[in-house]
Amino acid sequence: MTESTYNIAVVGAGAVGLSAALAFARDGFKTVLVGGxxxxxDGRTVALLNGSVRFLEALGAWPSIVREAAPLETMRIVDDTGSLFRPPPASFQAGEIGLDAFGWNIENTALVEKxxxxxxxxxxxxxxxxxxxxxxxxxxxxSLTLAGGGTVRASLVVAADGRNSKLRQIAGIGTRTWSYPQSAVTVTLAHDRGHRETSTEFxxxxxxxxxxxxxxxxxxxxxxxxxxEAERLSQLDEAALAAAIERQAQSHLGVMRVDGPRGLVPMTGLSVNRYWARRVALVGEAAHVFPPIGAQGLNLGFRDVASLRDAVVDGQNEGHEPGSEETLTRYQSSRDLDVRLRTAAVDGLNRTLLAGMLPTDFLRGAGLLALSNIGPLRRVVMREGVLPRVGAPRLMQGPSTG
Structure with a gap:
């Protein structure tokens, strides 16, 4: 049996775990990444919002990532609910808030590889x-015990081991879970017309x-x-699925073809009663799970990592080791409100669509109409969505390529 000692051990080698290991190692901490x-x-992609782009720039990884990504210059929302209070389509331009793009979309696997x-x-x-x-x-x-029999010791363990986090369970951190009467079909498509760097949400x-x-x-x-319906769609052959998607998209991208694997994702959520326990901090889906709405999941995971990095660096400057209670308490205070607000926003949007009640439809339609027609309000909302200032970690405050 072998034993190795580090300042920080990161468990989980997905995008969040890899970014955490990079962030701490680049700051000079002796770091180990545990996991395959x-x-x-799997047909899934992630829209990296501007704060995440700044974070990846700070890690030195962005130049290779951006070559595999597409910019999101325009975001278009179409109310296709059939409501009596249906507003006209609304479009939001990144240039209105001084950005070349709200974010960049990339396949999950390409992001992990880079x-x-x-x-x-x-x-x-x-x-x-x-x-x-x-x-x-x-x-x-x-102390971490490895499957091969070895042992890793560290001052701090970062649990980036996903929604079914083993470390979270061992540490005894409680969770709250919920589900929706929905599933999400994910797939990559090729189409005849150009998307003009526009993300369209019906x-x-x-x-x-x-x-x-x-x-x-x-x-x-x-x-x-x-x-x-999601189960039915997932069982269709490629031609039938592409035709169904084209109809739902109102043919605005022309003829479509399936161009990659498809996925079927349950619509579930998870939150934790705290973000740390003795010597361990939760990040990413170990700390919160979102349904695939609003591009919040991975972007919040990167904010977790950047916030934890700030807490560790600030704690070290005050004479505290990475896994100290003072450092982890600081991390907790930086994440609690941010995650709760964004959880409520995603949950609220989804539930208003499902409600089907006239007052709810009226409020949603009036809100979208206000965003379309009141320039200052629209710009404030756009900035908060992609450039949150309050409590933003330092690695997300640097200059962006846009």
Missing amino acids: LDTRR LAEAAQACVNLTHVPEFATGFEASDTGA HTRHGPFTLVPLPGRRSSLVWVTSKA
């Missing part, structure tokens, strides 16, 4: 491609139907609908 890479294509390349080239960072099977914390540090009575640009004449789709 999963680069199987972050893994950056991690491989990073000094102070060791990758151990094994599962962590055990965790213990003490006054002097934390609000339907069963949930959002969102087409997001990819490089070339390609887009990613997240189609939220009833569980039964």
Whole structure:
């Protein structure tokens, strides 16, 4: 049995875990990343909002990532609920708030591959491609037991091991879970017409139907609908599925073809009663799970990492080690309100679409109409969506490529 000692151990080698390992290693902490890479294509993409772009720039990973991504210059919302109070389509331009793009859309697997390349080239960072099977914390540090029999010791363990986090369970951190009467069909599409760097979201009575640009004449789709309909769609052959998508999209991108694997994602949510326990901090889906609406999940995971990095650096400057209670309490205070507000926003949008009640339809329609016609209000909302200032971690405050 071998034993190695580090300042920080990150468990989970997805995009959030890789970014955490990079962030700490680049700050000079002796860091180990524990976990195997999963680069199987599953038809899912992520829209990296401007704060996440700044974060990835700070990590030195953005130049290779942007080559695989498509900019989101315009966001278009179409009310397709059939409501009596249906407003006209609304479009929002990134240029209105001084950006070239609200964000960039990239396939999940491509993002993980590029972050893994950056991690491989990073000094102070060791990758151990094994599962962590055990965790213990003490006054002097934390100990991880590996599947191969080895042991990793660190002052702080970062749990980036996903929604079914083993570390969260071992640490005894409580969770609240919920679900919706929906599922999401995800797939990559090719189409005849150019998307013009425009993300189009149709609000339907069963949930959002969102087409997001990819490089070339390609887009990613997240189609939220009833569980039964999502199951039916997922069983269609490629030609029939493409035809159904084209009809729902009102043919605005022309003829469509399936251009990659498809996925069927349950609409669920998860929150935790705290973001840390002794010697361990939760980030990403170990701390919060969102349905695939509003591009919040991974972007919030990157905010977790950047906030934890600030707490560790500030704690060190005050003489505290990375896994100290003072450092982890600071991390907790930086995340609680931010995550709760965004959880409520995503949940509220989805539930108003499902409600089907005239007062709710009126309020949603009036709100969208106000955003379309009141310039200052529209710009404030857009900035908060992609450039949140209050409580923004330092690595998300730097200059952006836009």
